[in-house]
Amino acid sequence: MANQPAIIAEGLRKRYGTTQALDGLDLRAEAGTVLGVLGPNGAGKTTAVRILTTLLKPDAGYARVAGLDVVKDADALRSQIGLAGQYAAVDENLTGYENVEMVGRLYHLSGSAARRRADELLQRFDLVDAARRTVKTYSGGMRRRLDLAASLVMTPPVLFLDEPTTGLDPRSRLGMWEVISKLVSDGTTVLLTTQYLEEADQLANHIIVVNFGRVIAEGTADELKTQVGGDRVEMTVGPGSDITRATEILRPYSVGEMAVAAERRHLIVPVAAGAQQLAAIIREMDAAGIAIDDIALRRPTLDDVFLSLTGATTDAADLTTAPAERPLAGSPR
Amino acid sequence: MNIAAPGHGNSTKPIIRPRIYWEIADALTLAKRNLVQIPRIPEELIFSTIQPVMFVLLFRYVFGGAITGTGTTYVNYLMAGIFAQTVIFGSTTTGIGLATDLQKGLIDRFRSLPMAKSAVLTGRTLSDVVRNTFVVIVMWTVGLLVGFRPQGSILAWFGAAGLLLLTSFAFSWISATIGMAVRSVEAAQSAGFIWLFPLTFASSAFVPTQSMPTWLRAFADRQPVTIVVNAVRGLLLNKIDATTIWEAVAWCVGILIVFIPLSVRAYNSRTAR
Ligand SMILES: Nc1ncnc2c1ncn2[C@@H]1O[C@H](COP(=O)(O)OP(=O)(O)OP(=O)(O)O)[C@@H](O)[C@H]1O
Ligand SMILES: [Mg+2]
Numbered sequence: 001m002a003n004q005p006a007i008i009a010e011g012l013r014k015r016y017g018t019t020q021a022l023d024g025l026d027l028r029a030e031a032g033t034v035l036g037v038l039g040p041n042g043a044g045k046t047t048a049v050r051i052l053t054t055l056l057k058p059d060a061g062y063a064r065v066a067g068l069d070v071v072k073d074a075d076a077l078r079s080q081i082g083l084a085g086q087y088a089a090v091d092e093n094l095t096g097y098e099n100v101e102m103v104g105r106l107y108h109l110s111g112s113a114a115r116r117r118a119d120e121l122l123q124r125f126d127l128v129d130a131a132r133r134t135v136k137t138y139s140g141g142m143r144r145r146l147d148l149a150a151s152l153v154m155t156p157p158v159l160f161l162d163e164p165t166t167g168l169d170p171r172s173r174l175g176m177w178e179v180i181s182k183l184v185s186d187g188t189t190v191l192l193t194t195q196y197l198e199e200a201d202q203l204a205n206h207i208i209v210v211n212f213g214r215v216i217a218e219g220t221a222d223e224l225k226t227q228v229g230g231d232r233v234e235m236t237v238g239p240g241s242d243i244t245r246a247t248e249i250l251r252p253y254s255v256g257e258m259a260v261a262a263e264r265r266h267l268i269v270p271v272a273a274g275a276q277q278l279a280a281i282i283r284e285m286d287a288a289g290i291a292i293d294d295i296a297l298r299r300p301t302l303d304d305v306f307l308s309l310t311g312a313t314t315d316a317a318d319l320t321t322a323p324a325e326r327p328l329a330g331s332p333r
Numbered sequence: 334m335n336i337a338a339p340g341h342g343n344s345t346k347p348i349i350r351p352r353i354y355w356e357i358a359d360a361l362t363l364a365k366r367n368l369v370q371i372p373r374i375p376e377e378l379i380f381s382t383i384q385p386v387m388f389v390l391l392f393r394y395v396f397g398g399a400i401t402g403t404g405t406t407y408v409n410y411l412m413a414g415i416f417a418q419t420v421i422f423g424s425t426t427t428g429i430g431l432a433t434d435l436q437k438g439l440i441d442r443f444r445s446l447p448m449a450k451s452a453v454l455t456g457r458t459l460s461d462v463v464r465n466t467f468v469v470i471v472m473w474t475v476g477l478l479v480g481f482r483p484q485g486s487i488l489a490w491f492g493a494a495g496l497l498l499l500t501s502f503a504f505s506w507i508s509a510t511i512g513m514a515v516r517s518v519e520a521a522q523s524a525g526f527i528w529l530f531p532l533t534f535a536s537s538a539f540v541p542t543q544s545m546p547t548w549l550r551a552f553a554d555r556q557p558v559t560i561v562v563n564a565v566r567g568l569l570l571n572k573i574d575a576t577t578i579w580e581a582v583a584w585c586v587g588i589l590i591v592f593i594p595l596s597v598r599a600y601n602s603r604t605a606r
């Protein structure tokens with residue numbers, strides 16, 4: 001699979017009753033990379049993962065994973081993929097160890113290999129102390145980690161992780177990120193859905209934003225951020241300061257639409273060359289006798305991208321637009 | 334979490350064996366999984382044993398005195414019916430177990446693994462046969478305590494046990510089909526049980542069918558529960574009737590031929606949620 005992508009899907013459609021869960025979804029992940037799939041609840045992320053892991057047949061469209069058709073070559077494909085679904089699929093009445101060992105046996109490992117793998121993985125996921133307890137006694141995060149351990153039994157070439165760190169504490173989440181990075185550096189391709197945009201930012205080489213079963217934006221994290229806008233200066237002036245004057249001072253620096261929240265004395269200005277401009281703005285404000293309570297240079301985060309693309313409401317209600325300008329997409333903090 | 338090198342070693346390669354080998358091996362892996370759980374949730378097994386024990390006591394002591402025309406002591410007559418009812422009711426655990434696996438997302442995991450497709454169902458039906466064997470042994474003991482005296486040869490009694498387990502296996506596949514077809518565990522529970530009441534009571538399990546109205550008797554005499562019960566009864570009471578035994582076996586085989594493919598099909602087209 002030297003030149004072909006590890007995961008490719010074109011025009012996937014899937015309908016549940018009146019819900020069009022997938023509406024012509026295209027995606028592509030090059031071998032050895034992480035594809036991040038972002039999208040609000042109900043966007044169709046899990047449905048896409050189900051189709052790509054052979055659990056569900058698409059109504060239309062086609063997809064290949066590791067060079068194999070997800071419908072026609074489903075049987076062969078199952079030995080090439082690992083799946084950790086959105087809800088931990090572990091057996092409550094088995095111990096952690098028994099769960100992983102069983103999955104090893106079902107991947108057709110020998111008894112000794114399955115046991116050794118179970119030991120290694122439980123250690124890797126910090127579950128050694130709980131290994132001999134039934135999963136019923138595990139916390140949500142522990143189940144999640146066990147589920148991931150089970151999906152890694154074979155270190156499959158292509159791994160699907162549906163919200164892998166939902167419900168993990170920050171330490172476990174960092175640990176999970178390390179595990180994923182390590183797998184990728186060893187050549188595994190990962191498709192990762194997540195609600196944590198920071199996670200996509202950290203891990204994903206390429207990100208697609210899905211809404212209503214379709215890709216509405218894609219690119220690297222940086223590309224997506226630039227799509228929403230570049231750097232911007234966010235400033236809060238002191239009580240009683242002349243906001244109109246401050247707005248006039250800022251106008252020449254603005255490269256786009258400026259937003260002013262008069263009541264909160266808050267101004268947001270998209271700027272071109274961040275740092276120098278910040279210094280210049282501070283000097284000018286000082287000269288004009290305008291007190292600055294707070295000023296910061298901010299890059300848009302993936303949260304801004306997400307909110308602006310998926311049309312979520314922002315708390316920009318109190319932002320009055322400076323004359324002839326519309327409010328910025330994205331919400332000021 | 335410490336980051337050990339992922340096992341790319343040779344020993345984590347899957348073993349290559351013919352398909353039929355994995356059909357059996359995977360089913361046994363899953364049967365084992367089901368069986369180790371039984372002692373961990375003992376209340377389930379205890380309740381599924383208490384129910385037939387209550388039936389024995391009720392029929393033996395409450396209705397027994399009023400039932401005549403059995404040609405032997407009522408408790409001797411009754412036990413074949415109790416055994417059959419026990420394994421048939423016990424087979425509903427198959428559907429309930431599968432519906433639970435479906436709801437918990439475990440079936441999704443199994444379906445994403447390169448394992449034999451039939452294994453989840455075969456594993457479950459096999460483990461339920463083992464479980465039913467245990468319950469039948471308990472019922473045998475309870476029967477002896479309340480006056481059950483089997484007649485004839487031990488070999489015939491083992492034949493009766495074999496027929497009961499075949500029946501258990503066959504009904505487990507019906508139950509599996511129901512479990513894969515319904516949308517919830519609760520539905521699997523009620524849909525699995527409801528039709529078994531008329532089937533087991535409108536049979537020769539507890540009363541001779543001669544006492545029934547003609548129209549009911551016409552049904553009762555021909556349906557599989559009666560045939561299995563009569564065959565088992567013959568084997569336990571030294572009145573072996575080869576024709577009935579073959580009819581009973583034929584019924585079980587027929588059920589398997591129809592319901593194995595049906596349930597496998599239902600399994601392949603179902604996912605959780
Ligand atoms: N089995 C099903 N039956 C009916 N509707 C379904 C089914 N599975 C998914 N849907 C619907 O399809 C749409 C997409 O669901 P999906 O689970 O793929 O979303 P998602 O992006 O994973 O959401 P979340 O972030 O909440 O996990 C939703 O509207 C959902 O209600
Ligand atoms: Mg989802």
